[in-house]
Amino acid sequence: xxxxxxxxxADVGAVSAIRVRGWQAAYAGIVPGTYLDAMTVEGxxxxxxxLFSRPGRTSRDLVALGDGxxxxxxxxxxxxxxxxxxxxxxxxxxxxxxPDLVGRGIGRTLLGEAHARMxxxxxxxxxxxxxxxxxxxxxxxxxxxxxADGTVQDDxxxxxxxxxxxxxxxx
Numbered sequence: 001x002x003x004x005x006x007x008x009x010a011d012v013g014a015v016s017a018i019r020v021r022g023w024q025a026a027y028a029g030i031v032p033g034t035y036l037d038a039m040t041v042e043g044x045x046x047x048x049x050x051l052f053s054r055p056g057r058t059s060r061d062l063v064a065l066g067d068g069x070x071x072x073x074x075x076x077x078x079x080x081x082x083x084x085x086x087x088x089x090x091x092x093x094x095x096x097x098x099p100d101l102v103g104r105g106i107g108r109t110l111l112g113e114a115h116a117r118m119x120x121x122x123x124x125x126x127x128x129x130x131x132x133x134x135x136x137x138x139x140x141x142x143x144x145x146x147x148a149d150g151t152v153q154d155d156x157x158x159x160x161x162x163x164x165x166x167x168x169x170x171x
Contacts, residue, residue, distance in 0.1 A: 002071060002106055004113045007061035012052060014070040015063065016045035022096035030133045032158040059093055062113055064106050072097040074110040076118060079127050083168065087124030090171070095128075111144055119171040127168040129153065138165075145169040 007015060020039045027036060052061070059077035063070040073096055079089035092114060097106045118126055128146065130137050138148075146167035154161050 002064040025099035072106040090118035090123035092128040
């Protein structure tokens with residue numbers, strides 16, 4: 001069982017390790033290997049520290065704690081792009097679990113806590129973006145009640161264009 005709490009500055013290194021290892025595991029065979037190989041925990045931690053300490057930041061970060069510290073991380077906040085329909089929309093910006101712990105309910109626990117907090121903050125729906133070829137993540141989010149809404153965007157990784165699908169659900 002994990003405990004979820006707000007992330008603090010001391011968690012940045014562990015969260016960056018989870019994020020980089022998560023990218024390298026989840027996106028192998030999807031995102032070019034050159035891009036994944038160039039990712040470093042140190043580089044990510046520097047960017048994450050800057051983002052985490054930014055004044056006026058509207059996103060929130062939670063960590064799932066195991067026996068040895070953070071084992072998962074989720075970032076969420078107001079939706080960064082227009083969403084059709086009435087009401088306030090939130091967005092899950094990122095969700096990663098230590099690759100060796102995937103499938104143990106940590107991601108589901110983090111997502112459930114983020115949903116509860118978004119709802120408490122007055123959001124009525126939640127959106128997120130997922131790479132179209134990331135079938136495992138798509139199944140995970142679909143089991144959590146998300147559905148692709150037909151909106152797509154392209155991202156370029158080392159010259160390769162990959163399509164992301166927007167998913168959304170009612171909170």
